Amino acid sequence: xxxxxxxxxxxxxxxxxxxxxxxxxxxxxxxxxxxxxxxxxxxxxxxxxxxxxxxxxxxxxxxxxxxxxxxxxxxxxxxxxxxxxxxxxxxxxxxxxxxxxxxxxxxxxxxxxxxxxxxxxxxxxxxxxxxxxxxxxxxxxxxxxxxxxxxxxxxxxxxxxxxxxxxxxxxxxxxxxxxxxxxxxxxxxxxxxxxxxxxxxxxxxxxxxxxxxxxxxxxxxxxxxxxxxxxxxxxxxxxxxxxxxxxxxxxxxxxxxxxxxxxxxxxxxxxxxxxxxxxxxxxxxxxxxxxxx
Amino acid sequence: xxxxxxxxxxxxxxxxxxxxxxxxxxxxxxxxxxxxxxxxxxxxxxxxxxxxxxxxxxxxxxxxxxxxxxxxxxxxxxxxxxxxxxxxxxxxxxxxxxxxxxxxxxxxxxxxxxxxxxxxxxxxxxxxxxxxxxxxxxxxxxxxxxxxxxxxxxxxxxxxxxxxxxxxxxxxxxxxxxxxxxxxxxxxxxxxxxxxxxxxxxxxxxxxxxxxxxxxxxxxxxxxxxxxxxxxxxxxxxxxxxxxxxxxxxxxxxxxxxxxxxxxxxxxxxxxxxxxxxxxxxxxxxxxxxxxxxxxxxxxxxxxxxxxxxxxxxxxxxxxxxxxxxxxxxxxxxxxxxxxxxxxxxx
Numbered sequence: 001x002x003x004x005x006x007x008x009x010x011x012x013x014x015x016x017x018x019x020x021x022x023x024x025x026x027x028x029x030x031x032x033x034x035x036x037x038x039x040x041x042x043x044x045x046x047x048x049x050x051x052x053x054x055x056x057x058x059x060x061x062x063x064x065x066x067x068x069x070x071x072x073x074x075x076x077x078x079x080x081x082x083x084x085x086x087x088x089x090x091x092x093x094x095x096x097x098x099x100x101x102x103x104x105x106x107x108x109x110x111x112x113x114x115x116x117x118x119x120x121x122x123x124x125x126x127x128x129x130x131x132x133x134x135x136x137x138x139x140x141x142x143x144x145x146x147x148x149x150x151x152x153x154x155x156x157x158x159x160x161x162x163x164x165x166x167x168x169x170x171x172x173x174x175x176x177x178x179x180x181x182x183x184x185x186x187x188x189x190x191x192x193x194x195x196x197x198x199x200x201x202x203x204x205x206x207x208x209x210x211x212x213x214x215x216x217x218x219x220x221x222x223x224x225x226x227x228x229x230x231x232x233x234x235x236x237x238x239x240x241x242x243x244x245x246x247x248x249x250x251x252x253x254x255x256x257x258x259x260x261x262x263x264x265x266x267x268x269x270x271x272x273x274x275x276x277x278x279x280x281x282x283x284x285x286x287x288x289x290x291x292x293x
Numbered sequence: 294x295x296x297x298x299x300x301x302x303x304x305x306x307x308x309x310x311x312x313x314x315x316x317x318x319x320x321x322x323x324x325x326x327x328x329x330x331x332x333x334x335x336x337x338x339x340x341x342x343x344x345x346x347x348x349x350x351x352x353x354x355x356x357x358x359x360x361x362x363x364x365x366x367x368x369x370x371x372x373x374x375x376x377x378x379x380x381x382x383x384x385x386x387x388x389x390x391x392x393x394x395x396x397x398x399x400x401x402x403x404x405x406x407x408x409x410x411x412x413x414x415x416x417x418x419x420x421x422x423x424x425x426x427x428x429x430x431x432x433x434x435x436x437x438x439x440x441x442x443x444x445x446x447x448x449x450x451x452x453x454x455x456x457x458x459x460x461x462x463x464x465x466x467x468x469x470x471x472x473x474x475x476x477x478x479x480x481x482x483x484x485x486x487x488x489x490x491x492x493x494x495x496x497x498x499x500x501x502x503x504x505x506x507x508x509x510x511x512x513x514x515x516x517x518x519x520x521x522x523x524x525x526x527x528x529x530x531x532x533x534x535x536x537x538x539x540x541x542x543x544x545x546x547x548x549x550x551x552x553x554x555x556x557x558x559x560x561x562x563x564x565x566x567x568x569x570x571x572x573x574x575x576x577x578x579x580x581x582x583x584x585x586x587x588x589x590x591x592x593x594x595x596x597x598x599x600x601x602x603x604x605x606x607x608x609x610x611x612x613x614x615x616x617x618x619x620x621x622x623x624x625x626x627x628x629x630x631x632x633x634x635x636x637x638x639x640x
Contacts, residue, residue: 033419084616090418091365095555096615098367098548103608109601220544221430224423232419267434270427274412277424281416 004133005250011139013226013246015205018146019218020226020238021153022197028233029166029190032082032093036101038219040195041202042212043104044070045119046112048203049211052120059122063203070199074192082191083184101216108213116212123207142204149197150239157235166190170233221266222249225273231286240284245269310479327468331461339464345573346467347528349566352553353478354521356565360554361487362514363494364413367425370546371432372519376402376526377537378436381447384531391450395527402523403516405432410515414508417497429544437539444536463532470528474521479562481517490514494560545604552611558621567622575610576603 019041026034044066051062081100085092123141127134157163168176169186177183205215226245230237253265282288301307311317331339351373358366376398383394409428413421450457450466457463481487489510492500501507530537549572557568580603588598614621 033422081612081616088615088619090422091359091363091551091559092555092615092619094365094367094419094422095548095551096612099552099608099611099615102545102548102604103612106601106604106608110598110605220426224426228420228423263434263438267431270430273423274427274431277412277416277420277427281420 001254002251005254006247007130007133007135008139009247009250010243011135011143011246012250013243014139014143014146014239015201015208015242016218016222016226016246017239017242018142018149018197018201018204019223020230020242021146021149021235022194022201023219023223023227024230024232024235024238025153025190025194025197027227028170028235030082030187031170033097033232034194035094035097035220036104037194037198037223038216039101039104039108040070040073040198041205041219042214042216043108044073044195044199045202045206045211045215046108048199049117049119049206050112053117059120066199066203067196070195071192074195075188077195078188078191082187101219105213105216112213114213116210118210119203119207121207136208138204138208142208145200145204146239146242149200150235153235162186162189222269225269225276227283228273228276228281229283231283233287234283234285237283237285245272248272308483328465331464336460339460341573341577343460343464343467343532344577345570346464346471347525347532348550348553348573349471349569350474350528351522351525352550352565352569353474353562354518354525355550356518356554356560356562357478357481357490357521358514358518359551360560360565361482361494362490362511363497364410364511364514365418365422365425366410366515366518367422367544367547367551368409368429368432369518369522369550370542370544371429371436372402372406372522373526373529373546374436374539374542375405375432375519376523377530377542378440378445378526379523380527380530381445381537384448384450385446391531392452395524398527398530399520399523402526403520406515406519406522407512410512410519413511413515426544429547433539433542436542440539442539444538446535447530447537449534450531457531467528467532470524474524475562475566478521478565482562486510486513491560549607552607555611555619556614556621558623559619561621561623563626564621564623567626571622572607572610575606580606 019037022041023034023037026032026037047069048062048066051057051065052059055062057065077100081096082093085096123138127136128140129135157167165176165181165186166189168179168181169183173183176186202215205218209215222245226238226241228241229244230239230241249265249268252268256268257264276283299313306312311320330342334342351369354372355366355369358364358369379401380391380394380398383389383397384391389397405428409425412424416424450463452466457466482491489500489505492503492505493507493510493514497507497511526542529541533541553568553572554565555568556572557566558564580599583606584599584602587602618624
């Protein structure tokens with residue numbers, strides 16, 4: 001039983017990690033906490049559903065189209081919303097991204113209503129049995145894609161010029177500019193990247209469960225604890241945090257929910273987040289900042 | 294900036310909120326308008342004004358926590374829920390009078406606010422936003438757990454033997470409390486605590502070096518802000534007596550409250566009023582008229598256009614204000630005032 005919980009937790013944690021990765025990517029380059037990430041994830045999954053089911057495109061083509069749209073959306077959001085907010089207090093960024101999230105939710109309600117739909121199956125349904133433990137193939141795929149993306153991103157940040165540029169921009173924008181790096185381009189690219197990740201994680205999550213407006217919530221209630229636990233700036237922190245939060249949620253759901261009553265496992269990551277905030281706010285791998293006057 | 298020829302000769306004049314005879318007359322006219330309002334407006338407008346008053350009290354609280362002290366609070370609606378359910382339980386289950394339940398609701402919300410505000414000493418900015426975001430979800434989960442998701446009915450508010458059983462009677466109570474809350478918020482900026490809040494907002498390390506007890510003042514800001522939310526919640530419970538439910542206090546409401554202080558102008562009491570009034574008018578007046586037009590123009594849109602159109606409209610307004618006019622409506626008001634005082638000269 002515990003083994004099953006552990007494996008399920010790791011698998012669901014992979015997805016949470018992937019969602020949090022999009023948040024970390026933006027935070028790393030521009031120090032913006034994108035609270036609209038979950039809404040992007042939800043609306044991009046809806047778009048994928050629309051292309052596949054309403055327009056009847058093959059699933060691979062609709063996924064590619066959604067990825068292209070997410071790149072454009074990332075560039076647009078950075079240009080028209082985040083760039084004018086540079087230099088304003090943190091509060092402005094938080095409210096702006098939250099408002100953007102509700103804007104997207106409103107659009108989703110207008111376009112698709114409050115329905116729950118299923119994506120066409122592109123990953124086989126039947127679970128794989130490892131001894132007594134069963135793993136749904138969806139989760140395995142999601143986990144595999146998450147790991148693959150992590151590795152690619154780590155290599156990207158370490159070896160490519162663009163990745164190094166993003167790292168220096170996150171460290172100090174003025175220094176980056178004096179080194180000849182176009183900060184605006186870097187920020188735009190990191191937003192485009194983050195939304196591509198949002199699209200991938202949104203489609204994976206939707207194929208695991210379903211496409212509905214409630215998917216937007218995982219950006220706030222799951223990905224934020226993951227990001228915080230791993231450390232706001234750390235890519236592999238997102239993966240490790242995701243797995244820890246996933247296991248925590250499933251184990252709590254399995255052992256404590258029957259005592260406290262349903263729904264506790266949904267808020268359990270938030271309790272974890274409060275504890276982290278009190279004990280170690282910079283997370284496992286995050287940078288501990290020392291403030292001076 | 295004063296109009297030419299207006300001089301303050303005493304300290305009292307310099308500190309006065311209402312300065313000139315014209316302002317006294319305008320204030321009296323405004324109060325008379327508020328008193329007479331339910332008699333010439335329909336029941337709908339009285340309801341809109343009551344809702345505006347309740348919202349305004351919650352937004353004043355947020356203005357103190359976030360606007361003055363700079364402590365981001367994403368859970369104001371949840372603290373309102375604490376107040377609403379405290380008041381509901383005290384009056385309906387324990388049979389206490391409304392006048393006891395009202396301050397108890399405020400204090401209870403304040404105490405819950407202290408719990409979630411306590412991390413603010415160590416963390417700030419994004420981290421504090423996350424902490425209060427967690428508060429929003431956890432409080433609503435706990436409320437749903439304790440009282441169920443179904444609507445709960447609450448007895449009418451009564452003061453002495455006088456039962457406030459109509460919208461008009463409730464309107465007068467709400468307006469009176471809103472005026473008191475607004476006056477208190479306005480005067481808070483001129484006390485030691487208010488100045489300490491501003492110092493903490495502008496640079497908390499520097500404030501601490503100057504001898505301001507950070508822990509005390511941050512918690513005080515949370516307590517006062519959540520106390521306001523509790524009062525607003527209690528009024529909400531007794532105003533919408535037959536249906537309070539956890540769904541009315543979602544994260545969205547909290548974000549809208551923050552949006553109201555942004556649209557009005559962060560850190561300004563007048564801004565809180567302007568923001569709340571204009572957003573509520575937009576929400577209650579504009580959205581019902583615009584959504585049938587939208588639905589008629591785009592027949593492929595799904596149901597619930599009113600709700601979605603309201604959300605989109607409001608989100609757009611917030612984003613536009615943040616990017617184009619971060620100082621909000623209060624700043625426009627200042628510009629207008631300065632220009633008519635200087636008229637016909639340019640500077």
